[in-house]
Amino acid sequence: xxRFLAYLKAExxxxxxxxxxxxxxxxxxxMFFLLFAAPNLKTPSAANFTALxxxxxxxxxxxxxxxxxxxxxxxxxPWFAHLKTMPAPPLTRPLAQVTSSLLVAFLAAFVLYxxxxxxxxxxxxxxxxxxxxxxxxxxxxPMGLFGLAIGQTFNHRAAIxxxxxxxxxxxxxxxxxxxxxxxxxxxxxxxTLTPTRHWAELAWHAAVHKPWPLDSxxxxxxxxxxxxxxxxxxxxxxxxR
Amino acid sequence: xxxxTHLLAEVRRVEKRYGRIPALAGVDLEVRPGEVLGLLGPNxxxxxxxxxxxxxxxxxxxxxxRLFGGSPRTWRNRLGLGLTPQETGFPENxxxxxxxxxxxxxxxxxxxVGPLLTRFALEAKANRPARALSGxxxxxxxxMLAFIGRPRLAILDEPTTGLDVGSRRRxxxxxxxFRERGQSVLLTTHYLExxxxxxxxxxxxxxxxxxQEGSVDEVRARVGLKKIRFKSEAIPExxxxxxxxxxxxxxxxxxxxxxxxxxxxVRAEHPFRELEVQxxxxxxxxxxxxxxxx
Numbered sequence: 001x002x003r004f005l006a007y008l009k010a011e012x013x014x015x016x017x018x019x020x021x022x023x024x025x026x027x028x029x030x031m032f033f034l035l036f037a038a039p040n041l042k043t044p045s046a047a048n049f050t051a052l053x054x055x056x057x058x059x060x061x062x063x064x065x066x067x068x069x070x071x072x073x074x075x076x077x078p079w080f081a082h083l084k085t086m087p088a089p090p091l092t093r094p095l096a097q098v099t100s101s102l103l104v105a106f107l108a109a110f111v112l113y114x115x116x117x118x119x120x121x122x123x124x125x126x127x128x129x130x131x132x133x134x135x136x137x138x139x140x141x142p143m144g145l146f147g148l149a150i151g152q153t154f155n156h157r158a159a160i161x162x163x164x165x166x167x168x169x170x171x172x173x174x175x176x177x178x179x180x181x182x183x184x185x186x187x188x189x190x191x192t193l194t195p196t197r198h199w200a201e202l203a204w205h206a207a208v209h210k211p212w213p214l215d216s217x218x219x220x221x222x223x224x225x226x227x228x229x230x231x232x233x234x235x236x237x238x239x240x241r
Numbered sequence: 242x243x244x245x246t247h248l249l250a251e252v253r254r255v256e257k258r259y260g261r262i263p264a265l266a267g268v269d270l271e272v273r274p275g276e277v278l279g280l281l282g283p284n285x286x287x288x289x290x291x292x293x294x295x296x297x298x299x300x301x302x303x304x305x306x307r308l309f310g311g312s313p314r315t316w317r318n319r320l321g322l323g324l325t326p327q328e329t330g331f332p333e334n335x336x337x338x339x340x341x342x343x344x345x346x347x348x349x350x351x352x353x354v355g356p357l358l359t360r361f362a363l364e365a366k367a368n369r370p371a372r373a374l375s376g377x378x379x380x381x382x383x384x385m386l387a388f389i390g391r392p393r394l395a396i397l398d399e400p401t402t403g404l405d406v407g408s409r410r411r412x413x414x415x416x417x418x419f420r421e422r423g424q425s426v427l428l429t430t431h432y433l434e435x436x437x438x439x440x441x442x443x444x445x446x447x448x449x450x451x452x453q454e455g456s457v458d459e460v461r462a463r464v465g466l467k468k469i470r471f472k473s474e475a476i477p478e479x480x481x482x483x484x485x486x487x488x489x490x491x492x493x494x495x496x497x498x499x500x501x502x503x504x505x506x507v508r509a510e511h512p513f514r515e516l517e518v519q520x521x522x523x524x525x526x527x528x529x530x531x532x533x534x535x
């Protein structure tokens with residue numbers, strides 16, 4: 001336990017002291033929200049819907065990049081091999097990394113929530129939040145694995161652009177920036193197939209107190225298996241070591 | 242002979258290859274309690290592969306690697322191990338003190354971080370991020386981390402590479418003090434002087450095999466050569482010469498019995514000037530061994 005806490009502290013300090021990581025993850029989602037979404041959100045239901053989508057966008061960014069890019073950097077710094085030789089159960093550090101990443105992700109979601117509270121008629125009943133939080137958490141599993149797979153496949157220079165090429169289109173097509181009904185026709189056709197859309201559907205349904213749609217749950221399960229297999233394959237390639 | 246169960250580290254008939262390139266081809270090695278074992282060899286000899294096997298980062302293709310009697314892959318068996326890896330790297334944004342505290346957390350009986358930083362002349366940098374350290378400071382920190390948990394065995398992979406003379410001597414003092422407390426060290430190095438000063442025993446590794454093993458004196462004695470140096474126009478053909486070299490006016494002969502060779506040189510009436518005889522230092526013994534096996 002003391003090792004877990006020491007690793008967690010190290011991970012959080014690393015993340016919070018890296019402006020290149022912190023600004024995009026904590027500031028950009030709120031900035032985009034204020035610039036492009038907030039002015040059009042006149043009703044509580046519209047504000048709730050769009051604020052939740054942007055919260056997912058924020059959480060997605062943290063878990064995807066902290067893993068995606070983070071693990072690519074780690075492979076190139078001898079420190080992390082050194083750390084592996086120290087006496088600690090092998091899962092201690094991965095668990096600390098996941099925990100740190102989730103804490104920062106929820107901080108990013110909270111910043112977005114505050115922004116939305118101050119700029120729109122956001123009104124989500126307090127009793128809906130536990131299920132919304134669970135919805136946010138469920139989507140981090142496949143997307144964290146997807147990021148991990150990218151980090152294990154590409155070196156750190158390639159990993160950032162590749163991750164962005166996935167992160168931004170998936171956010172757009174999944175309806176995280178504008179309601180799916182406002183998307184271009186081609187994007188609407190494939191939107192319901194994306195993991196981001198399934199993720200958002202869980203949060204949207206939780207906010208209006210409706211049961212979770214089965215196809216979104218199955219969809220996220222499918223992507224968890226797919227990205228999990230991809231991550232496993234990538235981490236076992238001889239060059240990834 | 243010490244009881245084998247008390248060996249700190251044991252490598253038996255170990256083979257390891259990367260793809261088709263063999264790194265270790267049947268290596269035996271043991272680290273005994275309270276000794277400094279020097280592991281010498283040129284780049285590519287397999288030293289770092291051996292270190293990676295001993296600290297659990299790699300598994301052997303054949304043979305057996307034991308650390309404190311168990312597998313180095315099991316984390317509890319590494320509780321008595323400290324390591325300075327050959328390649329130094331630190332987290333980008335952690336301060337020196339934070340890195341030391343993170344490492345100390347792994348051990349039951351770790352040293353207090355503050356005094357240790359002072360001993361390694363890093364106290365002024367305690368609150369600086371590791372990326373702000375000079376190369377020498379980074380190396381000192383890496384060696385300090387190997388000692389922080391009061392390990393029974395510290396494995397130092399080229400610990401003083403890139404250090405100035407003063408820093409190197411300071412680290413030697415730390416390694417000596419460490420051994421005087423009954424702790425053991427496995428030291429790989431390119432600096433033969435370092436082995437002569439610090440090591441109780443030497444293992445010479447070349448192309449994945451152990452070439453020689455023994456005390457510093459034994460390794461020197463087994464080569465058993467003296468260096469006979471003089472100025473002359475040509476290299477004389479003499480019995481008992483292991484190797485002859487010419488560099489400008491200087492001729493150098495290596496021989497087990499220097500007296501006999503000098504007597505033969507005089508008898509042959511080979512002209513020479515400025516004759517001198519020197520013992521072969523470990524560095525040269527090492528180079529000669531390399532050539533014999535090339």
